[in-house]
Amino acid sequence: MLIIEDGTGKTNAESYASAADLVMYAVKFGVTIPADEPAQEALLRRSALTMDGMIWKGRKMDSDQALAWPRRGVELDCQIKPDNYLPARIQYGQMALAAEIHTDDIDPVEKRKGAITLERVEGTVTREYATISNTSGRLLPAAPDRPSATQFADYLQKQGLFAVRA
Template sequence: MLIIESGAGDPDAESYATAAELVSYAAKFGVTIPADEAAQEALLRRAALAMNGMKWKGRRTHEEQALAWPREGVIVDHAYRKSNYIPREIFYGQLALAAEIHADDLTPPETRKGPVTLERVEGAVTREYGTITNTSGKLLPAAPDRPSQTQFADYLDRRGLFAVRA
């Protein structure tokens, strides 16, 4: 049974959403998730752990809290967010990320193709793909154009492109 973060900064919290909410999200958006509730809960835990590694605005509300949210000092659209509040974008972002993790689990790295580097049309079509540089043998992380990244954008410390001086 998942321990759901309520906004109190629970030191034992494992997720922002329940397995039933993940099932509802999957049905609404036509994404594939496992049928087994234990596997759904595992996906939500994995998504929450991945979210803990993201650089969010503000700081954790409680030093002992298990998850990245709730946070204090978060300004979005020129307004402070309450420190006991889990934004709906964080909630829906976790659901989207869980579905993306499952999709990544179903697609082995050896079946993936890189970007199209050559396409020639002369009667028959010739298409060439670039290689994916993944020497670890692990799956690549979810692409930045995935729904979870769209949900998280306003709450991440850095949004979009930025230049780094070398």
């Protein structure tokens, strides 16, 4: 049975969404997920672990809580959110991430094709694809757009260089 975080900072929470939530999300957004509940729950656990590796705004509400959310000191739209604030986009983002992970599972890197680099039409069509580099040994994204990244955008710490107007 999947233990769901409810905003209290549970020490044994495994997910922000239930398998039933994931099924409803998949129907709404037309994404593919495993058919059986244990596999759905495993996918949600994997996505929650991936989320724990992200650098979020604020800090954990309690150092003993199992997951990254809820958090203290999260500023959004010039307001500090309550310590037990658990944004709906964290739950939706987890479900989007779970669907993305499943897509990566069922579409192995070695079967993916890169961008078309050559196309010739002379009676028959010849199409050549770029080689996808995978020297890191990590899976590459299955799709160019990642809905989870959009859901998480306001809650992640910004890193890197930023242009500043003078």
